[in-house]
Amino acid sequence: MQLLTAIKYRKLTPEQLFMVSVLAVNGGNYLYNLILGRLLGPTAFADAAVLITFLLVLSFVAMTFQLVTAKFSVLFENELFKNFIARVYQQAFAVGIGLGILIIAFASQLQALFNTSSSTMFIIFGCGVPLYFLMSVNRGAFQGKKAFKSLSITYQGEMLSRLVITLGLILLLDIQSSAVIAIGILLSFVFGLFPFKMKQISFKKPAALDAKYSKQIKNFFLLTAFYELTQIIINNSDILLVKHYFESYEAGLYASLALIGRIVYFIAWMFVMLLLPAVVELKKEGKETASVLFKYVGYIAAISIVIVFTCLAFPELIINILFGEQYIAMAPLLWKYAIATSMFAISNIFAYYYLSLDKYVPVIISGVFGMLQMVLVIFFHDSLEQVVHMQIVAMLLLLVIQLSFFVFDSKKK
Structure with missing residues (x-):
C-alpha cells in the first residue's frame, strides 16, 4: 500500500524504485523464458533450460563477490574503500577467466553430461564469464552504497538486451539453435556492465590492507x-x-x-x-x-x-x-x-x-x-x-x- 501511494504521488524512495525495477526485471526474465518455451517446444527448450540454469549457477558464484563488495562498501570509506574495491575487481576478474577457461575446455564433456545438442553453446557462454564477474562487483558497490538507481539500470540493461537480442535473432533470422541463446546471454553481460566506474579498476597492485x-x-x-x-x-x-x-x-x-x-x-x-x-x-x-x-x-x-x-x-x-x-x-x-x-x-x-x-x-x-x-x-x-x-x-x-x-x-x- 505504501508503495502504491508513493507511485501515485511520484515520490518513490530509492528502495521502492529498486523494488519496482526488480519486479520489472523478473517479469522480463520470465517473459524471455516463456517465449523461448513456446517457440522451441519441450525438447529444444530442455537445451535452453540448461543454459539458463548455467546462468543461474554463474550468478550465485559471482554473488559471492557482489555480497562481499556490498558489505564492505558499507564499512569502508575513502582510501580504504579504493584499495578494497580495486583488489576485489582484480580477484573477481581472475576467477572469471579461470572459470570461463574451464567451461570452454570441458564443453564436449558438458554436452555429453547434460545430453545437449551442441557443445558450442558452452564455449560461447564461457567467453562471457569474466564479464559477469566484473558486472557483479560493480553491482556490489552500488548495493553497498545504496545507489539503487544505478543498480536498477544494470539489471534492466542485462534483462532487456538479452530479451531483445535473443528473440530478435530467433524471430528475424529464424534460427532456433542453442548457440543463439548463448550469444544473447553473452551480449547481455556487456550491456549489464553499465553504468560502470572505470576509475575503480586498477591494473597496478593495490596497497595492502590491514x-x-x-x-x-x-x-x-x-x-x-x-x-x-x-x-x-x-x-x-x-x-x-x-x-x-x-x-x-x-x-x-x-x-x-x-x-x-x-x-x-x-x-x-x-x-x-x-x-x-x-x-x-x-x-x-x-x-x-x-x-x-x-x-x-x-x-x-x-x-x-x-x-x-x-x-x-x-x-x-x-x-x-x-x-x-x-x-x-x-x-x-x-x-x-x-x-x-x-x-x-x-x-x-x-x-x-x-x-x-x-x-x-x-x-x-x-x-x-x-x-x-x-x-x-x-x-x-x-x-x-x-x-x-x-x-x-x-x-x-x-x-x-x-x-x-x-x-x-x-x-x-
Missing part, C-alpha cells in the same frame, strides 16, 4: 562462498539431475514447472538485496536488527501463500497461458513445486540475515539440506512427481531447522 581487515574480508568471503554453493545446489541441481536422468521431452516439461514455481524465490531475492546493507548498517550503528528480518519474512510469507493457492486453484490455466497446451501434463505438480520453493525462499531470508551478522551456523544448515535434496533426488527419481516430493521433504526440514535456530538464538540473547 591484517585485521584482510582477515575480516577473507572470513566473510569464505562464508558467503559456501552459502552460495548451497544456493547453487538447492536452486539448480534438480533441473540438471532431471536433464541427466530423464528424456529431453520430460526434462523440458520439468523446466517449465521449475520456472513457474520459482517465481516466489525470484521475488524474495528483491528483499535479500535490500536486507543485507540494511542489517550491516544497523549492526554498525549498534541498533537491533530483528525487526528488519520480521518485515521481509512477512512479505515473503504473504506472497508465498498467494502464489501457492493460485497454483492450486488454477494450475492448468496458468500453464496454458504461460507455456501452452504441450506443457499441460505438469499442472498437478505446480502447487507442490510452489510449496517447495516458498519454504526455501523463507529459509533463505533467515540465512542471509545471519550471514549479514557473520554467523555461520544457518549457512552450514543450508549446506547440509542442499546436499540432502540432491541425494534424495539421486536415489528417488522414478517420476517427476517423486522428484518434487523429495524437494518438499528437504525444504520442509530446512525451514523447521532455520526457525528453531532463530528461536534458540533469540532466547540466548
Whole structure:
C-alpha cells in the first residue's frame, strides 16, 4: 500500500524504485523464458533450460563477490574503500577467466553430461564469464552504497538486451539453435556492465590492507562462498539431475514447472538485496536488527501463500497461458513445486540475515539440506512427481531447522 501511494504521488524512495525495477526485471526474465518455451517446444527448450540454469549457477558464484563488495562498501570509506574495491575487481576478474577457461575446455564433456545438442553453446557462454564477474562487483558497490538507481539500470540493461537480442535473432533470422541463446546471454553481460566506474579498476597492485581487515574480508568471503554453493545446489541441481536422468521431452516439461514455481524465490531475492546493507548498517550503528528480518519474512510469507493457492486453484490455466497446451501434463505438480520453493525462499531470508551478522551456523544448515535434496533426488527419481516430493521433504526440514535456530538464538540473547 505504501508503495502504491508513493507511485501515485511520484515520490518513490530509492528502495521502492529498486523494488519496482526488480519486479520489472523478473517479469522480463520470465517473459524471455516463456517465449523461448513456446517457440522451441519441450525438447529444444530442455537445451535452453540448461543454459539458463548455467546462468543461474554463474550468478550465485559471482554473488559471492557482489555480497562481499556490498558489505564492505558499507564499512569502508575513502582510501580504504579504493584499495578494497580495486583488489576485489582484480580477484573477481581472475576467477572469471579461470572459470570461463574451464567451461570452454570441458564443453564436449558438458554436452555429453547434460545430453545437449551442441557443445558450442558452452564455449560461447564461457567467453562471457569474466564479464559477469566484473558486472557483479560493480553491482556490489552500488548495493553497498545504496545507489539503487544505478543498480536498477544494470539489471534492466542485462534483462532487456538479452530479451531483445535473443528473440530478435530467433524471430528475424529464424534460427532456433542453442548457440543463439548463448550469444544473447553473452551480449547481455556487456550491456549489464553499465553504468560502470572505470576509475575503480586498477591494473597496478593495490596497497595492502590491514591484517585485521584482510582477515575480516577473507572470513566473510569464505562464508558467503559456501552459502552460495548451497544456493547453487538447492536452486539448480534438480533441473540438471532431471536433464541427466530423464528424456529431453520430460526434462523440458520439468523446466517449465521449475520456472513457474520459482517465481516466489525470484521475488524474495528483491528483499535479500535490500536486507543485507540494511542489517550491516544497523549492526554498525549498534541498533537491533530483528525487526528488519520480521518485515521481509512477512512479505515473503504473504506472497508465498498467494502464489501457492493460485497454483492450486488454477494450475492448468496458468500453464496454458504461460507455456501452452504441450506443457499441460505438469499442472498437478505446480502447487507442490510452489510449496517447495516458498519454504526455501523463507529459509533463505533467515540465512542471509545471519550471514549479514557473520554467523555461520544457518549457512552450514543450508549446506547440509542442499546436499540432502540432491541425494534424495539421486536415489528417488522414478517420476517427476517423486522428484518434487523429495524437494518438499528437504525444504520442509530446512525451514523447521532455520526457525528453531532463530528461536534458540533469540532466547540466548
